[in-house]
Amino acid sequence: MIKVTDLHKSFDDLDVLTGVNAEFEKGKTNLIIGQSGSGKTVFLKCLLGLLVPDSGSIEYNGKAYRHFSKDEKREISKQMGMVFQGGALFDSMTVEENVMFPLKMLTTMSKQEMKDRVEEVLDRVNLRETNHKLPSEISGGMQKRVSIARAIVNKPNFLFCDEPNSGLDPRTASVIDNLIQEITHENDITTVINTHDMNSVFEIGEKIIYLENGVKAWEGNKDNIYKTENKKLIDFVYASNLFQKVRVAQREGL
Incomplete structure (x- = not known):
């Protein structure tokens, strides 16, 4: 499990993350969603140890990263797997x-x-x-x-995926989504996925964190996202006519 407490990160005078609190659960596909500029990429880099937060805490299996020795930091990095946006x-x-x-x-x-x-x-x-x-x-x-x-x-104990469906057709993207979820369940991994793909949200969103201007504005799962009254989240998720129709159908019990 990864626990994030009151995380802040700024660049010069730009506040990117302002007091984010979140838990990413072991054995589940945990998704980070949000518009461009919401802070989700910076958040993911902080989780990976690629960026150092200005303040706040990130705990891996109960121990804060800031308290790790050099050897422990090296060891935790070995426990991390990364799927890059372009494959790399x-x-x-x-x-x-x-x-x-x-x-x-x-x-x-x-x-x-x-x-x-x-x-x-x-x-x-x-x-x-x-x-x-x-x-x-x-x-x-x-x-x-x-x-x-x-x-x-x-x-790895922790698997991070940055836009894993980028550039893929919907059918192939669904295959990748389900493969990541299956591997997560089989190996009891803490998986964190940074995505803007709403198909992924509704297919494998077992835990979803929605960032808005550097703040966690909502959290839940793929089932209760249908019932949210968070207007900004609704506008973000249901931007297309297709997902608007899905929302209406779900709320009406069709």
Whole structure:
């Protein structure tokens, strides 16, 4: 679990996060949503340890990051997997080499142990027999699955995803959503997903944090988001006619 208490972050005179409180639950898909400029990217970077908050606390499994020693900070970083928005695969490396990269950097596994683990995670994301292909030789959806395989190869306790459906068609995006959720449940991972995809919200939003101008303006799940009376959230989520119709149907019990 990750617990955030009264988190503040500013850049010069711009306040980006102003007193955010949140809990991201283990074994669930926790989503951060909000308009551009709401602070969700900065929030995610703080959770990853890429940015240092001005004040407030971030706890990982009950211990505040600010109290970690250098060794403990190094250890917690090893427990984090990351799925980047664009996939961030190395173009000159094969699928196998991309997935193996964290093992080479962070473990003392033998070559055979690494190959066995890579085979295991590639099999889990349904990418058998792609080991020796380059990223340019596979589809965008397959590249995203390689990115997920790389993120989980080191058996992380925390999985972070930044716009994992970016650039994907709706059907492929749904496959990626469900894959992330399945992996989260199977491995009891604390998964945090930064997204603007409303399909993801309604499909896998087990815990949702809505940021508005650097403040947590709402939290709930995919079921009770239909019943919210938060006007800004309603305007954000139901911006399209499709989702407006879904909201009306849900409220009328259709």
